[in-house]
Amino acid sequence: MSNTLLQLNDLTKKYGSLTAVNKLSLTLSKGKVYGLLGPNGSGKSTTLGMVLNVINPTSGTFQWYDGNLTTHEALKKIGAIIERPNFYPYMSALQNLTLICKIKKCSTDAIEELLRLVNLWDRKNSKFSTFSLGMKQRLAIAAALVNKPDLLILDEPTNGLDPEGIHQIRKLILTIAELGTTILLASHLLDEVEKVCTDVIVLKNGVKYYEGAVDGLSQTHGYFEIATENNKQLLSFLGAHSAIGEISKENQYYKATLTKDLSTAIFSKEIQEAGILLTHFSKKQPSLESQFLSLTQTK
Amino acid sequence: MRLLQIELYKLWHSRISKVLIFGYFSLIFSIAILSTIKIELGPISFHLAEQGIFNFPYIWHFNTFMIALLKVFFAIIIVAMIGNEYANKTLKQNLIDGLSKAEFLRTKVYAILAFVMVSTLLVFIISLILGGIYSDYNELQIISMDLEYLLAYAVKLFGFFTFCLFLSILIKRSAFALGFLALWQVIEGIAFGLMKWKLSDLIPQISAEQVFQFFPLNAMGNLIKEPFTRLSAIQNLADQMGEAFTKDYSVSFFNIAIVIIWSALFIRGSYLLLKRRDL
Numbered sequence: 001m002s003n004t005l006l007q008l009n010d011l012t013k014k015y016g017s018l019t020a021v022n023k024l025s026l027t028l029s030k031g032k033v034y035g036l037l038g039p040n041g042s043g044k045s046t047t048l049g050m051v052l053n054v055i056n057p058t059s060g061t062f063q064w065y066d067g068n069l070t071t072h073e074a075l076k077k078i079g080a081i082i083e084r085p086n087f088y089p090y091m092s093a094l095q096n097l098t099l100i101c102k103i104k105k106c107s108t109d110a111i112e113e114l115l116r117l118v119n120l121w122d123r124k125n126s127k128f129s130t131f132s133l134g135m136k137q138r139l140a141i142a143a144a145l146v147n148k149p150d151l152l153i154l155d156e157p158t159n160g161l162d163p164e165g166i167h168q169i170r171k172l173i174l175t176i177a178e179l180g181t182t183i184l185l186a187s188h189l190l191d192e193v194e195k196v197c198t199d200v201i202v203l204k205n206g207v208k209y210y211e212g213a214v215d216g217l218s219q220t221h222g223y224f225e226i227a228t229e230n231n232k233q234l235l236s237f238l239g240a241h242s243a244i245g246e247i248s249k250e251n252q253y254y255k256a257t258l259t260k261d262l263s264t265a266i267f268s269k270e271i272q273e274a275g276i277l278l279t280h281f282s283k284k285q286p287s288l289e290s291q292f293l294s295l296t297q298t299k
Numbered sequence: 300m301r302l303l304q305i306e307l308y309k310l311w312h313s314r315i316s317k318v319l320i321f322g323y324f325s326l327i328f329s330i331a332i333l334s335t336i337k338i339e340l341g342p343i344s345f346h347l348a349e350q351g352i353f354n355f356p357y358i359w360h361f362n363t364f365m366i367a368l369l370k371v372f373f374a375i376i377i378v379a380m381i382g383n384e385y386a387n388k389t390l391k392q393n394l395i396d397g398l399s400k401a402e403f404l405r406t407k408v409y410a411i412l413a414f415v416m417v418s419t420l421l422v423f424i425i426s427l428i429l430g431g432i433y434s435d436y437n438e439l440q441i442i443s444m445d446l447e448y449l450l451a452y453a454v455k456l457f458g459f460f461t462f463c464l465f466l467s468i469l470i471k472r473s474a475f476a477l478g479f480l481a482l483w484q485v486i487e488g489i490a491f492g493l494m495k496w497k498l499s500d501l502i503p504q505i506s507a508e509q510v511f512q513f514f515p516l517n518a519m520g521n522l523i524k525e526p527f528t529r530l531s532a533i534q535n536l537a538d539q540m541g542e543a544f545t546k547d548y549s550v551s552f553f554n555i556a557i558v559i560i561w562s563a564l565f566i567r568g569s570y571l572l573l574k575r576r577d578l
Contacts, residue, residue: 052395054578076397086392091312102305103396143396 002066003029005151006051011060013046020046022206028184033177035193036186037292038203044186048082048155076104079144080153085136089129093120093139096128097146106147114142134165141172152176155186194288204296221258227280237274253280303413306406319376326369327421330362331429353433356445360526362426363452367523370459377463382473391578400573408566411460419453447550451522458519458558465565468572487514518557524548
């Protein structure tokens with residue numbers, strides 16, 4: 001049986017002359033946690049809207065479960081929250097989840113466990129209209145999990161939440177990810193994605209810039225952060241080194257970007273042998289944010 | 300059945316919907332109040348129920364016409380039912396949760412069908428009871444005459460409610476949809492006036508009435524014509540005044556076909572709107 005949950009082939013959405021999503025192709029497989037990254041207006045929500053049956057693609061196709069299920073049948077097997085939580089305001093948390101079970105043709109057995117998971121069991125009989133945004137968002141997560149989904153799609157799940165709410169939702173996503181649920185997390189908050197995701201898809205202006213493992217987002221091999229009393233000697237050494245590319249100064253440290261793999265032990269030994277006395281030395285990997293920025297700004 | 304259950308679940312948990320639905324069905328029973336109208340002025344005694352309005356088979360015509368007037372009340376429920384789905388963005392969420400657009404529409408159409416059937420059944424029961432009490436003729440053969448008014452009633456309601464459904468999906472806002480419904484009535488009236496004035500000059504072979512019968516609200520209105528001038532008391536009065544009513548009060552199956560076609564178009568139109576629009 002195939003591992004592919006969703007496949008997009010040249011999916012495009014145009015609003016008049018504006019191309020929101022441009023020939024996007026990608027594949028989501030079971031068991032991974034995907035981050036859909038991109039600045040506001042990059043086409044993340046439009047892409048999700050198309051595969052979730054609420055936005056009509058202009059061209060291109062998408063297939064759920066290798067085309068074995070129609071979109072709406074596939075959607076019964078997944079869970080999704082896009083933008084703000086949408087529930088019937090006059091119904092209680094319990095009633096709203098029961099209705100979703102009727103739509104998804106699934107059992108209501110999991111409702112209690114999920115409401116407890118999202119800390120809403122005590123408010124199960126309260127009307128949705130009385131909930132705070134954080135509670136609404138947590139109920140939305142419970143709703144998205146009610147059918148034990150094969151894939152959980154979360155679009156900006158921490159939008160509009162206070163720091164405590166953000167912390168709660170992140171914790172919840174981590175818990176769900178640890179349980180083995182495949183997740184697609186769309187966000188423009190990079191640290192959110194970095195903490196949770198194994199794979200990442202980068203979009204900008206509707207175009208895919210990258211698809212693959214988070215680690216492989218940038219092809220850099222990291223950089224060394226170095227400080228010394230003798231800058232001239234250091235710069236001369238770095239300039240002549242075959243594994244060092246760009247050299248820049250950030251605050252009091254020199255940043256020597258690696259062009260190929262070089263271990264800390266070997267490099268520190270080479271510096272020592274060159275007679276350079278270091279006051280600071282550490283190897284670093286660029287953050288997802290800096291990798292994302294360099295990727296989207298250079299293209 | 301599952302789709303109907305989904306819609307009824309939504310309606311059942313909305314207090315406003317419950318009040319409106321029970322209000323509507325309670326109002327249907329208000330027809331029985333007419334039977335209690337009694338005026339006594341000295342020697343003159345007038346009891347409405349004894350004027351023949353509850354005689355079989357006339358009662359089928361009278362009651363279906365009168366009770367159909369209450370359909371506007373139920374139109375509010377239909378329009379609010381769709382308007383709220385747009386306002387709360389629950390239509391979008393329903394689709395994300397796995398309802399197809401066709402299924403979403405079917406939940407609404409099935410609910411309309413269910414209410415039309417319940418409403419028709421109530422009219423049948425109430426008419427049977429009132430006729431049983433007040434009718435001068437209680438032979439089965441007479442009772443079973445003119446039952447096609449019940450069919451016309453059901454088709455009229457279904458046509459009107461599907462029109463409301465279409466308008467509310469088209470306009471999305473409950474108040475505007477109801478406003479447009481009222482405006483449409485005026486538009487049909489104006490269109491008829493213009494046709495009456497000019498159509499015979501342009502196309503002498505076709506009368507304004509011939510075209511007007513195809514207009515949706517007029518077609519629904521034509522299903523059950525006003526029953527008052529059919530009453531023998533009114534006809535006797537007209538005779539004395541030298542007037543004569545030569546109206547055909549029977550249910551026209553041609554009119555039923557027109558309304559059914561309109562209903563199909565409204566449902567199809569609603570589906571196309573849902574299908575083509577981004578949410």
